[in-house]
Amino acid sequence: MLEDDQLNDIRPESTKEWKVIEKTMLQMSAEHRRSRRWGIFFKFLTFTYLFALLYLFNANIDSSSVAVGNxxxxxxxxxxxxxxxxxxxxxxxxxxxxxxxxxxxTKGIILRINSPGGSPVQSGYVYDEIKRLRGLYPETKVYAVIGDIGASGAYYIAAAADDIYADKASLVGSIGVTAAGFGFVETLDKLGVKRRSYTSGDHKGFLDPFSPEKDEEVAFWKTVLTTTHNQFISKVKEGRGQRLKDDPKLFSGLVWSGEQALDLGLIDGLGSPGYVAREIVGEENIVDFTPKPDPFERFTKRLGASMGNAISNSVVSGAMKLQ
Structure with missing residues (x-):
């Protein structure tokens, strides 16, 4: 059993250790409280973000799914x-x-166009659908209104409208077809790289940029482009009729200002969407029926689609476009 003197010897040391332990426990408790506060804060941010997404999703519900006024x-x-x-x-x-x-x-429909063109298949699909819908709803007219540009495939679509309007400085026309690519045959030769391509079919690889062009294949591809161009011309003539001026340059692929396009019969007047709604349709109240993607779809598209499209476009750079 320890004597009193021995106890006195160890008490100060024990008290010192206890104070260290006490201080450590207080620090740990403070850290725990801070951690809980940050946890609550981040949970609050997470719930706020989710509620914001839910609000945006509801706000972006297609307005066309709901009847809109008189x-x-x-x-x-x-x-x-x-x-x-x-x-x-x-x-x-x-x-x-x-x-x-x-x-x-709906008292009238405006196609608000701001596009350089694109796929002839997609443009033709929209053109045909406009004509079909006009047959089903003969009292509802469609007006195409071109902003900065309404060229090539975009003009293809516009030609289906009852009337076309544009700004005096808009770019209009470009009634033509293009298919562009690159040839790397000499580059491979200089680098000492040999191309190995195995196909079944004599002309299966005729758009291969790493193989030499063949005159007969180039001639064939031009017939494809010419056929598509003639389809484009036919649709424009069908849509515009006698309003088109007899000018051989109309279908050459050239593009004109809105003022020039008016003289050529490519458009019917100069004006904005607001002007057409107010003065032509007679209904100044405008409702946007363009389908909108939900916020999550928009986010993922921005994140990944641009890269995917860039890769896809580089692979199929020889694809045909109305541009």
Missing amino acids: GHTAIVDVSGVIAVNEDAAADVIVGGLRNAFKDKG
């Missing part, structure tokens, strides 16, 4: 490149048009 001018956008998986994909445009035609409050 009277309005419907707008459907054709914006950007006309191609699958783009904002101006045919399915997107056609979906907006169908809903706009169905809505009983």
Whole structure:
């Protein structure tokens, strides 16, 4: 058993150790409280973000799914490149048009165009659908209004409208077909690289940029382009009729200002969407029927689609476009 003197010897040391332990425990408790506060803060941010997404999702529900008042001018956008998986994909445009035609409050439809063109297949699909819908709803007219540019495939679509309007400085026309690519044969030779391509079919690889061109294949490809160009011309003539001036340059692929396009009969007047809604349709109230992607889809598209499209476009750079 320890004597009193021995206890006195160890008490100060024990008290010192206890104070260290106590201080450590207090620090750990403070850290725990801070950690809990940060945890609550980040949970709050997470819930706020989720509620914001939910709000945006509800706010972006297609307005065309709900009846809109007694009277309005419907707008459907054709914006950007006309191609699958783009904002101006045919399915997107056609979906907006169908809903706009169905809505009983629609007094007229404006195709608000700002596009350099794109796929002839997508453009032709929209053109044909406009004609079909006009047959089903003969009282509802369609007006194409061109902004900065309405060229090539975009003009193909515009030609289906009852009338076309543009700004005096808009770029209009470019009625032609293009297919461009690169040839790397001499580059491979200089680098000492040998191309190995195995195909079944004499002309299966005729668009291969690493193989020499053959005159007969180039001639064949030009017939494909000419056929598509003639289809384009036929649709423009069908849509515009006698309004087109007899000018051989009309279908040469040239592009004109809105003022020049008016003289050539490519458009019917100068004006903005607001002007057409107010003065032509007679309904100043404008409702946008363009289908909008939900926020999550928009986010993922921005994150990954641009890279994917860039790779895809580089692989199929020889694909045919109305541009």
